[in-house]
Structures are given as structure tokens and as C-alpha cells.
Amino acid sequence: METTRTPAWFAARARAWDARGAGRQLASLTRALAMPLLGIAIFLLLWQAGAARVQTTLGQLPGPALVWSEAKGLHREYLMDREREAAFHARQQERAAKMAAANPGAAAAPVRPYTASPTFYTQIVTSLKTVMSGFLLSALLAIPVGIAIGLSGPLHGAVNPLIQVFKPVSPLAWLPLVTLVVASVHDNPDPAVPKSFITSLITVALCCVWPTVINTAVGVASVSDDLNNVSKVLRLGWLQHVRRIVLPAAVPMIFTGLRLSLGVAWMVLIAAEMLSQNPGLGKFIWDEFQNGSSQSLGRIMVAVITIGLIGFLLDRVMLALQRVVSWDKNAVTR
Amino acid sequence: MTGRHEGRTRGWRARVAGILGLCAAGLLAGAPASAAIGEPEKWELKFGFIKLTDMVPLAIAYERGYFEDEGLYVTLEAQANWKVLFDRVVSGELDGAHMLAPMPLGAATGVITKSEIVTPFTLSYNGAAITVSNAVWAEMEKTVPVEDGKPKHPVSAAALKPVLESYKAQGRTFNLAMTFPVGTHNYLERYWLAAGGINPGVYAPQKGDNSGSLGAEALLSVVPPPQMVPTMEAGTTAGYCVGEPWNQQAVTKGLGVPVITSENIWTDGADKVFGMTGEFVQKNPNTTVRVVKALIRASYWLDENGNANRPEAVKIIARPAYVGADEKVIANSMTGTFEFEKGDKRPVPDFNKFFRGQYGIPYYSDAIWWLTQMRRWGHITEHQPDSWYLETAKRAFRPDIYVAAAKELIADGVMQASDFPDLDKATFIKAPQAGPLDGIVYDGTQPNAYIDSFAIGLKGSAQP
Numbered sequence: 117m118e119t120t121r122t123p124a125w126f127a128a129r130a131r132a133w134d135a136r137g138a139g140r141q142l143a144s145l146t147r148a149l150a151m152p153l154l155g156i157a158i159f160l161l162l163w164q165a166g167a168a169r170v171q172t173t174l175g176q177l178p179g180p181a182l183v184w185s186e187a188k189g190l191h192r193e194y195l196m197d198r199e200r201e202a203a204f205h206a207r208q209q210e211r212a213a214k215m216a217a218a219n220p221g222a223a224a225a226p227v228r229p230y231t232a233s234p235t236f237y238t239q240i241v242t243s244l245k246t247v248m249s250g251f252l253l254s255a256l257l258a259i260p261v262g263i264a265i266g267l268s269g270p271l272h273g274a275v276n277p278l279i280q281v282f283k284p285v286s287p288l289a290w291l292p293l294v295t296l297v298v299a300s301v302h303d304n305p306d307p308a309v310p311k312s313f314i315t316s317l318i319t320v321a322l323c324c325v326w327p328t329v330i331n332t333a334v335g336v337a338s339v340s341d342d343l344n345n346v347s348k349v350l351r352l353g354w355l356q357h358v359r360r361i362v363l364p365a366a367v368p369m370i371f372t373g374l375r376l377s378l379g380v381a382w383m384v385l386i387a388a389e390m391l392s393q394n395p396g397l398g399k400f401i402w403d404e405f406q407n408g409s410s411q412s413l414g415r416i417m418v419a420v421i422t423i424g425l426i427g428f429l430l431d432r433v434m435l436a437l438q439r440v441v442s443w444d445k446n447a448v449t450r
Numbered sequence: 451m452t453g454r455h456e457g458r459t460r461g462w463r464a465r466v467a468g469i470l471g472l473c474a475a476g477l478l479a480g481a482p483a484s485a486a487i488g489e490p491e492k493w494e495l496k497f498g499f500i501k502l503t504d505m506v507p508l509a510i511a512y513e514r515g516y517f518e519d520e521g522l523y524v525t526l527e528a529q530a531n532w533k534v535l536f537d538r539v540v541s542g543e544l545d546g547a548h549m550l551a552p553m554p555l556g557a558a559t560g561v562i563t564k565s566e567i568v569t570p571f572t573l574s575y576n577g578a579a580i581t582v583s584n585a586v587w588a589e590m591e592k593t594v595p596v597e598d599g600k601p602k603h604p605v606s607a608a609a610l611k612p613v614l615e616s617y618k619a620q621g622r623t624f625n626l627a628m629t630f631p632v633g634t635h636n637y638l639e640r641y642w643l644a645a646g647g648i649n650p651g652v653y654a655p656q657k658g659d660n661s662g663s664l665g666a667e668a669l670l671s672v673v674p675p676p677q678m679v680p681t682m683e684a685g686t687t688a689g690y691c692v693g694e695p696w697n698q699q700a701v702t703k704g705l706g707v708p709v710i711t712s713e714n715i716w717t718d719g720a721d722k723v724f725g726m727t728g729e730f731v732q733k734n735p736n737t738t739v740r741v742v743k744a745l746i747r748a749s750y751w752l753d754e755n756g757n758a759n760r761p762e763a764v765k766i767i768a769r770p771a772y773v774g775a776d777e778k779v780i781a782n783s784m785t786g787t788f789e790f791e792k793g794d795k796r797p798v799p800d801f802n803k804f805f806r807g808q809y810g811i812p813y814y815s816d817a818i819w820w821l822t823q824m825r826r827w828g829h830i831t832e833h834q835p836d837s838w839y840l841e842t843a844k845r846a847f848r849p850d851i852y853v854a855a856a857k858e859l860i861a862d863g864v865m866q867a868s869d870f871p872d873l874d875k876a877t878f879i880k881a882p883q884a885g886p887l888d889g890i891v892y893d894g895t896q897p898n899a900y901i902d903s904f905a906i907g908l909k910g911s912a913q914p
Contacts, residue, residue: 193770207518228493231525233771299541311543391530393538403528406501406676407774408699415770 262332335369607646
């Protein structure tokens with residue numbers, strides 16, 4: 117009878133739960149968490165102290181306590197919006213019932229969705245949808261182009277000047293051009309895909325395509341000679357060469373490029389939304405600025421921190437994805 | 451079992467008949483029977499607005515269910531600035547918007563993107579003010595006449611002349627801010643300066659000069675409203691003309707002093723209008739009339755019972771989704787007072803006028819007044835005959851739609867004929883009125899004579 121070998125990953129986890137190892141595990145966990153927590157705590161104290169000293173036309177710069185209470189206020193607004201939605205649907209049902217009683221034979225009126233200004237959470241979701249769409253579009257464009265120019269020297273010479281010229285262009289410079297082009301080309305607006313969404317995602321794609329292109333090209337060009345020789349010896353076709361040799365070797369650089377691109381995409385989106393009117397976090401900040409109320413600064417800070425946290429999360433997601441895709445599980449990824 | 455069954459059959463027919471009778475009575479009494487105009491062609495609408503207090507009729511029409519009563523499901527979305535708002539209406543992303551009264555006229559004449567924008571409803575009359583920085587006011591105060599220990603209003607721009615001299619002596623330019631070139635705040639600021647003998651410059655679009663500073667003693671430029679107070683604080687601008695809450699905001703923060711409110715520059719003229727594309731109005735006539743019906747009801751509610759509902763309106767628009775400024779900053783101007791210098795609060799009951807006295811009608815004479823100002827300052831580059839002014843006004847301002855909506859409301863029983871003026875006999879040209887600042891009489895039937903009666907600005911066949 118054959119005994120099945122326990123897989124390595126299971127054995128590793130089992131070791132972790134070993135009672136003797138638990139103490140060591142706890143110590144290393146504490147060490148890993150302690151420094152970041154200490155850093156954050158010191159930052160919060162400095163922020164609270166510094167904010168009290170800065171006066172703006174909209175009042176004192178808010179400290180962490182005020183920002184936290186504004187965050188709770190945003191949640192309360194979300195709850196009130198849900199109540200209003202319930203009231204709206206109740207009114208609609210009442211109206212439908214009256215109409216049905218008046219014309220029993222007529223078809224039921226369609227249920228109209230609740231229309232109201234988006235809540236903070238809806239705006240976060242809109243921003244995430246836009247950034248992922250823009251980022252995916254840019255990745256779809258950038259990776260093939262990067263591979264092509266990485267493999268071919270002449271092609272790289274031809275495309276490189278264009279990359280260098282368009283790379284530094286700011287999203288706010290692209291925005292008027294993109295708005296006009298989208299307005300003239302995208303003539304039949306489908307309410308599910310508003311023009312502001314398309315304008316934002318194209319602007320994001322235009323700005324975040326460059327890190328991926330450049331890093332992919334470098335990654336592909338720096339595939340080691342040994343691996344290229346293997347491919348020549350085996351006489352692999354072009355597609356096989358790319359799929360089996362080039363891509364796996366270039367994955368770390370490609371993912372570095374993708375992570376940089378995602379970071380840029382998230383930054384660009386917030387700026388683009390302020391003018392493109394895509395109802396996301398960027399528009400939230402601009403609207404709060406226009407409100408000019410005594411709570412505006414606090415709310416803008418909440419949005420800034422949310423943007424930062426989401427950017428951090430997106431980066432971690434990309435990192436996890438990189439670990440899954442990478443063939444070298446022992447490689448250090450951070 | 452038999453007993454229960456008999457009990458049900460014996461009584462239930464009568465009970466059902468009674469319930470149906472009550473339903474019918476309820477329907478006849480309660481639900482608005484809009485039998486005259488048909489169902490809306492487009493139910494889901496998106497309207498844009500700028501965060502100024504005079505967008506309040508839109509907010510009230512939404513919050514009090516007036517849009518819903520008409521079967522319209524409206525989303526109100528704040529826009530970043532006037533240019534973005536206008537472009538989105540033209541491109542069809544917005545079905546309608548809160549607009550500056552000259553915008554449909556600018557669109558008709560091609561001063562801004564040549565397109566067909568029409569307005570069937572005036573959202574507000576009056577509603578703007580000019581604020582200057584504390585330093586400038588300190589200089590102005592020296593020459594402003596005093597009455598009862600307080601500066602006499604309306605303050606003339608002539609008091610600015612010594613300030614201009616001192617700026618010139620120091621080699622500095624005197625900058626003022628406004629919101630949009632083809633806009634109420636720009637033209638009102640220019641009128642005020644010119645009435646005080648200061649030349650604000652002219653636009654020369656045919657020469658490619660869109661700065662509006664040809665021959666100017668004071669330079670006017672566009673600044674987004676939230677930045678008007680900080681730029682004035684920084685000294686980049688000396689003052690600005692804008693709607694509320696930005697003037698009261700300056701006084702509350704102690705950073706500026708409002709010197710004049712717009713009803714003292716031009717009384718009871720259309721300030722903000724509700725604009726839609728001509729194409730939308732043509733394709734969706736029922737929807738347009740229903741939108742105007744809801745807006746008329748909102749305006750009526752705002753001015754009802756001597757402004758009794760205004761405090762509630764203030765609470766609604768203080769929400770971040772609408773105007774978002776602090777309640778106490780919005781409350782002043784909306785409830786009939788206005789703070790000039792800190793502590794100098796005066797009653798200005800007509801600061802924001804919605805329904806009272808003007809009914810929300812888009813008067814041709816209001817459109818022609820804005821056209822005369824556009825001619826004065828060079829946005830209209832050539833002399834045009836009086837008939838051209840009336841024709842252009844008729845293309846952009848559509849009181850006929852207003853009349854249809856008003857008649858619907860009367861037929862529904864929601865409003866009464868006595869709430870409106872005699873709409874059948876109306877010419878939509880107001881009687882001649884004298885300007886409060888300079889006494890110059892404006893007669894809507896003689897725009898060229900009016901243009902020629904000013905000392906500063908283009909007139910006759912002059913070209914910029």
C-alpha cells in the first residue's frame with residue numbers, strides 16, 4: 117500500500133500551527149506589525165498637532181479626530197439615502213396601485229430606478245470600475261506592444277521616440293482633446309455607458325500605458341541568452357518562443373510595469389474625474405471644494421485617505437496576482 | 451363551515467363595491483389628472499447645475515416630488531464649471547441645466563458654441579452681488595456718501611476711481627473676477643463699473659481677442675467661485691461678481707465686503723434660466739411641458755406666503771449634494787437679508803426672486819437686455835437692427851412653452867388662474883424701467899436707442 121506524501125505547502129502550514137512554533141510565530145508577527153503601527157501612530161500625533169496650527173479660509177485644517185467624525189457623517193448620509201430610496205419605491209408602488217385601479221386592463225408601469233446623487237460608497241465603486249477598465253485597456257495595448265518592441269531592435273528604435281514624447285503629457289492636458297473626440301465619435305449615448313465614463317477611462321489608459329510598455333520591453337529584451345539558446349536549439353516557432361520562454365522570463369518586469377501603471381492610473385483617474393464629471397471620488401473632492409462649507413475640508417481629507425487606502429489595496433492585489441502567475445515561487449516579491 | 455361560507459357571500463359584494471367606490475372618489479380627488487398633454491416621451495432625465503443658491507427651484511422640484519408627480523424621474527448632478535455644464539447640454543449628456551440667462555443667447559449668436567439652446571423658464575431673478583476686498587473697501591469708504599451712519603446704498607463704482615489711481619501709480623493692474631464671459635456676473639460687473647465711469651474694456655472676437663480687456667481700466671477674468679475668496683485674500687484680485695453663497699461667505703470669514711446687490715444694477719431681470727437643446731424640446735414636447743410645470747410649482751412654493759418656506763428650502767440646499775455651504779451662510783440672502791460690512795445687515799427681500807412678481811416667465815425684454823449688454827461689450831461685433839434683437843430673443847426664449855405649462859397646471863387644479871398674469875394677452879415685453887444706478891431708461895422695443903444712451907461701451911456702428 118502506498119502512502120501518499122503530504123504536499124509541501126500543507127506541511128509548512130502544519131508546522132506553523134505547531135505549539136512550540138506558536139510562540140516564535142507570535143513574536144515574528146508582532147515584530148512585523150509593530151513598526152508599521154508605530155509609524156502610523158507617530159504620524160497621527162504629528163498630524164493632530166500640526167493641523168491645529170494651520171488656518172485656511174474654510175476653517176482650521178482638520179485633525180484625525182475630525183476626519184473620523186466626517187467619515188461617520190458620510191456613512192450616516194448613506195443610511196439616510198437608503199431610507200429615501202425606500203420612501204421613493206413606496207411612493208412608486210402607491211402610484212402604480214392607483215393607476216392599476218383606474219385602468220385595470222392596462223399594462224403595469226415599468227419600475228423606475230431611484231435617481232439621486234450618488235453616495236460616497238457608490239462613488240468609490242464608480243471610480244474602481246473606471247480605473248480597472250482604463251487599466252485593462254492599457255494593459256491589453258501595452259503588453260503586446262512591449263513584447264514586440266522588446267524582441268525587435270528596429271521596431272524599438274521606431275516606437276521609442278513616440279513613447280518618450282507622449283509619456284510626460286499630463287492627464288489634464290489630454291482631457292479636453294479626449295472629451296471632444298468622444299463627444300463627436302460616440303454619438304448615441306447609452307445611459308449604461310455614459311460619455312463621462314468613456315472619457316475618463318481613455319484618459320486613464322493614455323496616461324498609464326507607458327510604464328507597462330517600457331517595463332515589458334525591458335523585461336523581454338533582457339531574457340537571458342541561455343534561455344534564448346534553448347529556444348534556438350529546440351527550434352521553437354515564434355509563438356511558442358514567446359509563450360514558453362519570453363513571457364515567463366519577463367513576468368517580473370511585466371508585473372513591475374503593471375503595478376506602476378495601476379498606481380499611475382489611480383492617480384490620473386482622480387484628477388480626470390474632476391473635469392470629466394465621471395461620478396467618482398475625484399468629482400466628490402471637486403464638489404466638496406465647491407461647497408466651501410465648514411465640513412468640506414474634513415470630507416476632502418476622508419476622500420484623500422480613502423484614495424490612499426484603495427491605492428494600497430490595489431497594489432497588494434497586483435502583488436498577489438504576480439505571485440500566482442510567476443513561475444519562480446521562491447523569488448522575492450514585495 | 452356552511453355558516454362561514456354564507457357569511458362571506460352575504461356581505462362581500464357590498465364591501466367590494468364600497469371599496470371600489472372609495473378608490474374612484476380618491477382618484478378623482480387626489481391624483482392629478484393630466485389628460486390634456488400626453489405621457490412624457492422620456493421619463494429618466496439628468497439635469498445639471500452649478501453650486502449657487504439659485505439652483506434651488508430644481509432641488510425643490512425634486513425633493514417635494516413635483517417631478518415625480520409629472521411622471522419624471524430626475525437626477526440632479528452638480529457640474530464642475532459653466533463651460534463643462536454647457537458643453538454637456540450641447541452634447542446631450544445632460545437633458546437640461548441651470549444656466550446663466552445670456553447662455554442661450556450666446557449659443558444662438560455663436561459667441562459660445564453655436565447651437566440651439568432654448569429656455570422655457572426663468573429659474574431666478576436678481577441674485578448676484580459684487581464683493582471687494584477689505585483693503586479696497588477701506589479706500590472706497592472714504593468717498594462713499596454716508597446716511598444714518600452707514601454707507602448709502604447703492605454704492606457707485608465711482609468710489610473705486612481713487613483706488614484705480616493708486617493701483618496705476620504703483621504699476622499694478624486692477625483685477626476683478628467673474629464666472630463666465632457670456633454670463634450675468636460679467637455683464638453686471640461691467641455695467642456697474644461703467645455706470646461709475648470706469649472702462650472695463652471690450653471683447654474683440656473678430657480680432658481674436660477674447661480677453662475682454664481692449665481699452666480697459668479694470669481687468670475682468672474668469673475665476674471658479676470657490677477660488678474667488680482665496681484669490682481675493684491673496685491679493686491677486688480686488689473683488690468679484692458672483693451669486694450666493696460666495697458673497698456672504700466672504701463677509702462671514704471677514705475677508706471681503708459686498709458693495710452692491712444685482713437688483714440695484716438691473717431690477718428683476720432674468721438671472722438664471724433653465725436651458726435645454728432645441729432638439730430635445732422638439733423631440734420631447736410633453737416632457738418639456740411637464741418639466742416646466744414642476745419648476746413653476748417649485749418657484750411658487752419658494753415665494754409662497756411671503757417667503758415662508760424659504761428656511762425649509764435653505765435646509766434642503768445646505769446638503770452637500772446641492773449647494774453644500776453652511777446653512778447660516780445660505781440663510782441670509784435666501785430669507786431676505788444681506789450682510790454688507792460685518793454687522794451691517796440690511797433687508798433685501800428681493801435678493802432672490804422666483805415666482806413673486808415675475809412668475810418665472812422668460813421675458814423677451816429680459817433676453818433683449820442681455821443682448822444689448824453683449825453688444826455693448828463687443829460679444830456682438832456689429833450693429834444690428836432692433837428687429838434682429840427681438841428675433842434672436844424669440845429663438846432662445848420660449849414663453850409659449852411656459853404658457854402651455856401654466857394652462858396645464860390650471861386645468862389640473864393644482865394652481866389657479868389668479869396665480870398668473872393674463873397669459874393670453876401677454877407680449878412678454880416689460881414696460882420701460884429706469885436703471886437704479888444711473889436712471890437710464892430701458893425700453894425693450896428700442897434696444898439700439900438704449901445701447902446708444904451709455905457713455906462707456908460700443909454703440910452705433912462701432913466695432914471693437
